[in-house]
Amino acid sequence: MDVEKLFNGIAVIVDNEIEKKTSAIYKIKQLIEAKNIPVAVFSEIPQLDVIPALASASFVILDWDYTNGELEVEEGERVTIPGGLVENEEERLIEFIKKLLTDVFVPVFIFTAKQPDTVIDSLKEASLWDDKKTNRIFVKQKIDVDTEEELFSAITEWIKKMPSAYVLKEWERVLRETQNAMFNEFYSYSPNWAQIIWNMLKEDSIENQQEFGDFxxxxxxNRIQNYSFDEASIQSDTPPNIEELRKVVEGERYLSYMEQPAQAYTGDLFKDGSKYYLNIRAQCSLAREADPVVYCIRGKKLKSKDIVSEDIRLTTERELVFSAKKHFSLDQMCEICQDAEKLAEFNRHFSKHRNSIFFRKGTILERDDKVIIGCVAGEEAIQFDMDLEVLNFNAWKDKRIGKILPPYITKIQQKCAVNMVREGVTPLPKELFMSFDE
Incomplete structure (x- = not known):
């Protein structure tokens, strides 16, 4: 992993000894600059309104002790700093770290003269550290990172344990290169390119702010290319749990609205009681009207028990297994075969299994007249019928909860379009395939 290439933005150091050339943090600053990484410094804890400006930083290095236990006064005399002042500085630092972690996603390193366990205990008390998870904060003693090899080896090892930080930095690197190239390209076409596009979109949309941003x-x-991710830096030794899987998959295909957009969008999901309504109307039609109608398909939630992911199987324990709750021993089946009513009931399990919703190779298999999408709106899956319902957007917008994202909404639109223009065909005689009678 090339740390110099990965961290090619500005590093930020917050330490009250940063100006002292004999201090450990000053040496760390020099080591970072030697890697051609620019460094911005603060000698005291910044105000909270500085945090948004740190979003583009390569990483932020914090000290833990901004008092050092003593304060110099006139004639070089040193006095012990009151405990209350030390506690107040630590509270300010914790408040700063909390907001930093909440508002921006940037690697946070705490390099301190204190024992790391002491700092970690304080972070735990502030709910900023969880021993059961990989933490976004990296704590190290300054004396352990006072050479170039120690410093960047420590950062590299932490990055390997924090795939999110690695992916962010590699993605930012490619994005930054593409972004600069694209804006230079458009400027070469016309210094007023933004005005040209803005006016084009303004003629065709009631919410051109969003449309312009989308453009x-x-x-x-469309211009991004040359991604180069290191798989070893992405893999983790800790397997994700089921809830983590569901949340990550949902985040990839569904956006929950924290604030309601002004206009309707393709993929808008409405909820009325236990029913869901998904808007599949084309965006170009929605953008031109202040109060459009939306074309929705109605759905209901499915549970994991409604979806079959395992085949019927015969086990070494001499059991025929339909599901975790339905299984029969060979002795039971021999007994069932002697009772016509029990046999009919038993065979209904096969019919029910045949008509089930199946999961296969990452896909939920749907009937031709149904649409199913998994992991949206906090549900395991939602199944929609194909019948269209025309709803007035303004009357329903308060029930809008989120938006299904491309390419999933595009796939749903395509299936609905095929369903609308389908043509009936003559059914095949069942007798042609009665193979059990042979």
Missing amino acids: VTRSLQ
């Missing part, structure tokens, strides 16, 4: 994002995405 910039789409243009950037």
Whole structure:
């Protein structure tokens, strides 16, 4: 892993000894600068309103002790700092770290003269550290990172344990290169390119703020290339639990609205009681009307027990297994075969299994007249019928909860379109396939 290439933005150091050339943190600053990484410094804990400006930093290095236990007064005399002042500085630092971790995603390193366990205990008390998870904060004693090899080896090892930070930095690197190239490209076409696009979109949308942003994002995405991720830096020794899996998959395909957009969008999901309504109307039609109608398909939630992921199987324990709750021993089946009613009931399990919703190779298999999407709106899956319902957007917008994202909404639109223009065909005689009678 090339740390110099990965961290090619500005590093930020917050330490009250940063200006002392004999201090450990000053030496760390020199080591970072020797890697051609610019460094911005603060000699005291910054105000909270500085945090948004740190979003583009390569990483932030913090000291833990901003008092050092003593304070110099006139004639070089030193006095012990009151405990209350020390506690107040630690509270300010914890408040700063909390907001830093909440508002921006940036690697946070605490290099301190204190024992790391002492700092970690304080972080635990502030709910900033969890022994059961990989933490976004990296704690190290300054004396352990006072050479170039020690410093960057420690950072490299932490990055390997924090795949999110690695992915962010590699993605930012490619994004930054593409972003600069794209804006230079458009400027070469016309210094007024933004005005040209803005006016075009303004004529065709009631919410051109969003449309203009989408144009910039789409243009950037179309130009991004040359990603180079290190798989070893992405893999983790800790397997994800089921809830983590569900949340990550949902985040990839569904956006929950924290604030309601002004206009309707393709993929908008509405909830009325236990029913869901998904808008599949084309965006170009929605953008041109102040109060459009939305074309929705109605759905209901499915549970994991509604979806079959395992085949019927015969086990070495001499059991036929339909599901975790339905299994029969060979002795039971021999007994069932002697009773016509029990046999009919037993065979209904096969029919029910045949008509089930199946999961296969990462996909939930749907009937032609149904649409199923997993992991949206906090549900395990939602199944939609194909019948369209026309709803007035303004009357329903307060029930809008989120948005299904491309390419999933595009796939749903395509299936609905095929369903609308389907043509009936003559059914095949069942007798042609009665193979059990042979």
